[in-house]
Amino acid sequence: MRDLRYLIIAENPGFAPSQRAQLLRELRGILPALNVRVASRHLEILVRGINAEDARRKVEGAVGRVYAVIDVTDEDSLGSGDIGRFVELFNSERFWEAHAEIEPAWRRSGDRALQGLILMSAAFVKLQEGAPDKFVLLAQEALELLEGAPQKIGCIDVLKLREQLAKSLVSRSPFAIACS
Template sequence: MLHLRNTGFSPSDTSQLLLQARNLGKDCTIRDCRVSTKYVEFDVSVDKSKMDDLVGKLKPIAPLDHARLVTEEHIPKEEAIQQGVSYFNDERFWEAHEVLEGVWKKCYEGEKDLVQGIILVAAALVHFQKDENSICLSVLGRASEKLSNSSGSYHGINVDLIRQKLDAIRDSGKISLFTI
């Protein structure tokens, strides 16, 4: 995963950025692109020895902020929740989704729906970052359903606030980012 600094791009630039990155980095696989207010995020498969070369080739798009090898991690539940919240609040929604999925696998009954609701919010905002707003709104609706029986605080996450934000987005039809 490569995070370039966002130097003025919006989610509507995603398709063009992905095409440009693929043209610049022909000797690797660039699967996807997402644009947050902070980063232009690329999912890449590249030999570790060629990573610096790829970063250099992508400089015409934007400078590198950071790179991270994404693998399924087996970390304690509380640490994973904190990491998921940190990723979410840094607009790294794909990574938040991935780490919280590990938490979800360790949950039972009602907690499972609550965590899945938060995962769906992150997944929805991934679609927003790809300029897929109708998909985002649809997934946010599913997230609302999963969170409908939850309230209060979950490991420091204000579930009521998330539900309020989702209601506001649904009522206005305008997607807005928020922290959890």
């Protein structure tokens, strides 16, 4: 039997990515936390081996309001390849889920542009984990993969996306993708 795994999206009461390691240690004192990512308005806490309600209750006691509890036991079933959903998740700084949304489509097709979107999302995950050096490496690789991509990926203007990502390499901050 597989360990149940849940991704808990909770309010961020003011943590910065630089405080991630300490927050993870504190959370591990009260629940089986595998990882934590710090976004500007929310926290993403990955837990395993605990039921969803117990996890919700413990996270609410530790950091505050829980917005969602998502069963991620079977990661392969998380994504449908919907670019609009990818954009929605990305713009909500839910980068790990954004990458999971399109990964199955990339695995089926091997499309370099989809791989570029996945790596771009993974880069921002690294920012949330307080690893700016890894952000730079992944963002640069994403830019290379998106070079020569079609003008549009679903509703995404690739040229504009590449410009935004290049600016993020300097600012080390996320941006919103315009979907047209």
